[in-house]
Amino acid sequence: MKDCVFTLLTNRELAPKTFEMVLMGDCSAITAPGQFVNIRIEGFYLRRPISVCDVEGDRLTLIYKVVGKGTEVMAKMTPGQKLDLLTGLGNGYDLTLCGDEPLLIGGGAGVPPMFLLAKELLKIGKQPTVILGFNTKAEIFYEKEFMDLGVKTIVTTVDGSSGTKGFVTDAFVQVKYSYTYCCGPEPMLKAVYNASATSGQYSFEERMGCGFGACMGCTCRTKYGNKRICKDGPVLKKEEIVW
Amino acid sequence: MVDTKVTLSGWELDNPVIPASGTFGYGKEFAELYDINCLGSFSFKGTTLNPRFGNETPRIAEIASGMINSVGLQNPGVEHVIAHELPEMKEFFHKKVIANVSGFSVEEYVKTASLLDKEDAVGLIEVNISCPNVHGGGMSFGTDPKAAAEVTKAVKKVCAKPVYVKLTPNVTDITEIAVACEEAGADGLCLINTLLGMRIDLKKKAPILANTMGGMSGPAIFPLALRMVWQVYNKVHIPIIGMGGVTTAEDVIEMLLAGATAVQVGAANLIDPFACKKIVDNLPAVMEKYGISSLKEIIGGAHR
Structure with a gap:
């Protein structure tokens, strides 16, 4: 995990309420597909977790859906804006x-x-x-x-x-x-x-507090014990899932 | 050079900054980011006698300037904590920690506290009395002066280390509970725990939290916490660890001026994993700015 400031390069609507954001910054903590970043948004206390769509050098692509007030603010962000991201969160796909x-x-x-x-x-x-x-x-x-x-x-x-x-x-x-x-x-x-x-x-998705395993806000049961969606997940293997 | 040291019942801390229980796990996630030995201490995840899954999810909701949680004391149980978490923690944290103890009966508090009291890594026992008493009709120990005193007395009897009681703000008069705990032998008090609150999901037209209600924390509750520390300081003679929405070095100084000897930082750790380190780093400059040379000298300093 790293806490880094990213610069917004582009923010465009791909489909109704679905936006693609390209950011520039230190992506070195992102080590696997399926990981996510946690974005701090001015005016909101909790960060917003968004899955990583693509990484190319220092370019990070995120695609997010506008589902509430936080993502509404994200949709209005303009190029050049600085964003505080916690990167490299979650286990990602094996x-x-x-x-x-x-x-x-x-x-x-x-x-x-x-x-x-x-x-x-x-x-x-x-x-x-x-x-x-x-x-x-x-x-x-x-x-x-x-x-x-x-x-x-x-x-x-x-x-x-x-x-x-x-x-x-x-x-x-x-x-x-x-x-x-x-x-x-x-x-x-x-x-x-x-x-x-x-x-x-x-x-899997769950409402999160911290996004890095500290608060136990997103715990789920698995066949091999309790797991934090944000830290031990979000990716679970089929064999361990309890519905 | 300013002096940031404070003393809790004979235990001298390098500074008064202590991550609060439930927001710092056992320190591991934060130790990966910075050397957490810069902290005064930290209070580890609330521990019960038996392992607990906690409440169902969703456990987290957002509020203006804060959050609500209903984690429900998820923890692996005291034996696992002693066998696995504490030894691992000692590898990266070389100061003493605060052992946060919860229970659902007096007996459970006593057993859990007495086991943790024997651990050399533990500096003091923090008794969370905000849990429902299964033998008391589910009412929280912390809302009844008699029950609060009973737990305090029983835990105090089995512990050699200082016993601090963590108070709930969900009462009519927190000073009444504080005085009852002091009279029962508490070495110190921690306040405040979270405030009961809830949010409703407009799309689902139902509570956001699976548990309906949860505990509010974050800057939204800071003035309320400060007020309660102020009131309790007027009524007791034992040290207070102040908490509730503390986010900055300035907040720490306000808490001390209101009467706290040390301060715990909770929700801030969750939105900024470096929050406590930043507070520790900023503290000397903020002290200088306000002409404070020693933190010990300003405790309760706003009471005139």
């Missing part, structure tokens, strides 16, 4: 367990961490497939970015307005896979957990 054809599944605000994960898996010679789940066509973001990486990209929409109609699990039949990586709302995690034939890793 890339060593996935076989040759991992399946990456992101739903809505769970899509962003799949981007860095896909990049890192490609770097070590894996052939990932990614399923991106949205409610409707207007909400889709990063489909092109994933395709540009050279990964097989499948989009699902609940209303069928684009890609495969239905939930992310409805696209499983199109894919041969050795492992699953998943991030999204809890009902989606559970559906993937039940539908996937392989082992995998699932990223």
